[in-house]
Amino acid sequence: MTKPKALFEYLIRHADDTMILGQRLSELCGHGPILEEDIALTNIALDLIGQATELYEYAAQVENKGRTANDLAFLRLEREYKNVLLVEQKNGDFGKTIVRQFLFDNFQLLNYTQLLNSSDAQISAIAEKSLKEVKYHLKHSSEWVIRLGDGTEESHQRVQESVDDLMRFVEELFFQNEVNELLQEDRLIGDCEEFKQQFYKNVNNVLTEATLTIPEIKYHQKGGRKGIHSEHMGFLLAEMQYMQRTYPGMEW
Amino acid sequence: MKEVNISDLERKFEERIAAEIRIEPNDWMPENYRKTLIRQISQHAHSEIVGQLPEGNWVTRAPNLRRKAVLLAKIQDEAGHGLYLYSAVETLGADREETIDDLHTGKAKYSSIFNYPTLTWADIGMVGWLVDGAAIMNQVPLCRTSYGPYARAMVRVCKEESFHQRQGFEIVTTLAQGTAEQKAMAQDALNRWWWPALMMFGPSDAESKHTEQSMRWKIKRHTNDELRQMFVNATVPQAELIGLKVPDDNLTYNEEKGGYDFSDIDWDEFWQVVNGHGICNKERIEARKKAKEEGIWVREAALAYAEKRAARRKQAS
Numbered sequence: 001m002t003k004p005k006a007l008f009e010y011l012i013r014h015a016d017d018t019m020i021l022g023q024r025l026s027e028l029c030g031h032g033p034i035l036e037e038d039i040a041l042t043n044i045a046l047d048l049i050g051q052a053t054e055l056y057e058y059a060a061q062v063e064n065k066g067r068t069a070n071d072l073a074f075l076r077l078e079r080e081y082k083n084v085l086l087v088e089q090k091n092g093d094f095g096k097t098i099v100r101q102f103l104f105d106n107f108q109l110l111n112y113t114q115l116l117n118s119s120d121a122q123i124s125a126i127a128e129k130s131l132k133e134v135k136y137h138l139k140h141s142s143e144w145v146i147r148l149g150d151g152t153e154e155s156h157q158r159v160q161e162s163v164d165d166l167m168r169f170v171e172e173l174f175f176q177n178e179v180n181e182l183l184q185e186d187r188l189i190g191d192c193e194e195f196k197q198q199f200y201k202n203v204n205n206v207l208t209e210a211t212l213t214i215p216e217i218k219y220h221q222k223g224g225r226k227g228i229h230s231e232h233m234g235f236l237l238a239e240m241q242y243m244q245r246t247y248p249g250m251e252w
Numbered sequence: 253m254k255e256v257n258i259s260d261l262e263r264k265f266e267e268r269i270a271a272e273i274r275i276e277p278n279d280w281m282p283e284n285y286r287k288t289l290i291r292q293i294s295q296h297a298h299s300e301i302v303g304q305l306p307e308g309n310w311v312t313r314a315p316n317l318r319r320k321a322v323l324l325a326k327i328q329d330e331a332g333h334g335l336y337l338y339s340a341v342e343t344l345g346a347d348r349e350e351t352i353d354d355l356h357t358g359k360a361k362y363s364s365i366f367n368y369p370t371l372t373w374a375d376i377g378m379v380g381w382l383v384d385g386a387a388i389m390n391q392v393p394l395c396r397t398s399y400g401p402y403a404r405a406m407v408r409v410c411k412e413e414s415f416h417q418r419q420g421f422e423i424v425t426t427l428a429q430g431t432a433e434q435k436a437m438a439q440d441a442l443n444r445w446w447w448p449a450l451m452m453f454g455p456s457d458a459e460s461k462h463t464e465q466s467m468r469w470k471i472k473r474h475t476n477d478e479l480r481q482m483f484v485n486a487t488v489p490q491a492e493l494i495g496l497k498v499p500d501d502n503l504t505y506n507e508e509k510g511g512y513d514f515s516d517i518d519w520d521e522f523w524q525v526v527n528g529h530g531i532c533n534k535e536r537i538e539a540r541k542k543a544k545e546e547g548i549w550v551r552e553a554a555l556a557y558a559e560k561r562a563a564r565r566k567q568a569s
Binding site for chain 2: 022023026027029030031032033034035036037038039042043045046049050052053056069070073074093094095146147148150151152154155158239240242243244247250251252
């Protein structure tokens with residue numbers, strides 16, 4: 001694998017993570033449990049689509065085959081999307097939406113922090129801008145995890161079930177292969193193993209404050225980074241790609 | 253004695269209105285003025301909230317990254333408008349949750365336009381261009397409405413709505429200049445949205461039961477028919493500019509009145525939709541009720557947590 005190919009692959013992974021999670025959150029517009037959360041979740045979706053746009057634009061530039069950011073976002077096959085399985089999971093109840101966000105925000109915070117030191121100026125610039133947003137996202141999701149976990153008996157039970165369900169997707173956030181190794185050689189990216197312990201510590205601290213527990217996971221679910229998704233993904237893409245597929249080649 | 257005081261207060265209130273001095277939450281106001289404002293502002297807030305739904309219907313299918321981001325930002329703005337307006341209602345002593353319950357039981361109305369379905373991407377353009385365009389016609393004069401908190405909320409709302417209107421027009425312009433298929437999509441959407449947009453200004457002046465009193469109190473500054481005429485005058489040239497045809501064969505420019513003559517509105521359709529029998533009325537209210545019901549456990553948890561935290565702090569101190 002060449003280095004540009006590795007860089008393209010790396011950018012696509014993270015662009016797809018933010019795009020797909022932004023897509024999931026945008027399903028909730030107008031359906032939040034309180035008006036303030038309608039605003040907050042829509043705002044987070046907007047930030048994620050913004051991050052995806054910057055990552056796709058850079059990926060398109062690196063690929064240099066004439067594909068645009070929009071082509072990458074809307075016109076690939078399911079197997080070509082490299083997002084982690086966590087972000088494509090259905091919204092479920094508000095607690096599940098929040099737990100999914102909380103796990104992802106924790107990863108993004110540490111990952112972008114590490115990418116600030118990237119030898120690639122564009123990557124470090126994207127990381128710097130995104131980090132400002134992610135800090136706010138994490139504050140928001142952590143506060144809700146605590147409120148729901150330490151709220152009522154019902155909310156505690158619901159949110160614990162979501163933690164139990166979603167923790168099996170967490171290890172995949174730390175997936176690395178030759179793509180990462182190649183890019184680490186030139187310090188374009190860091191080794192995410194370096195912050196894995198910190199990740200679990202941060203997650204655990206909030207869950208403990210929320211009177212919740214991390215379940216012991218025997219079987220971790222992986223596949224997204226290789227383009228092997230859950231059954232939810234096809235429907236998500238059918239909706240997201242509808243216009244580009246129905247009216248090929250048009251400007252909107 | 254008491255009656256003398258009230259008539260004295262009423263006189264002072266009328267004087268303030270006449271002198272264009274804003275009425276503020278702590279000022280005395282006639283009960284009907286308060287009720288009229290609660291009805292109008294809460295109806296406006298509900299419209300912002302329900303208005304998220306037809307746009308949300310397309311946000312997951314927006315055709316490109318930029319359009320998706322802009323639409324998300326717009327929906328977020330609408331929710332924000334709902335929030336300021338509910339806050340303005342609260343300054344009149346109304347309870348936000350009770351106001352929302354009135355929406356869910358059908359006691360309170362919202363703009364009927366949102367009971368029409370968004371069927372194609374061009375409809376999202378029409379919602380911005382025509383629906384927000386009509387809303388601006390209504391709302392710009394409200395920046396000078398006699399009740400202070402409402403007037404101030406409207407200043408901010410209007411700035412954002414004006415951006416929404418332009419982004420809607422830009423979507424429609426892009427389609428009108430696009431392929432034959434895109435142009436047909438835009439024309440079809442205009443055909444479906446034109447008349448409902450004109451209906452947004454409410455019943456004709458002869459039929460409007462609230463207009464006269466609201467004008468006297470300077471809550472409203474123009475009648476429904478005046479606003480409708482202003483909207484037609486502003487919008488027809490925009491349609492012509494981008495080569496779309498307004499679906500009204502009787503539309504002609506009347507030199508004498510300096511504006512367009514246009515056909516009568518189908519008032520049967522207007523009243524049918526206002527009274528809850530449009531194609532989406534049921535779905536819109538059900539969606540809002542569902543959001544509220546599914547959020548009960550969330551709100552209870554937030555409340556329980558806040559109480560626990562307060563108790564812990566008290567214990568610690």
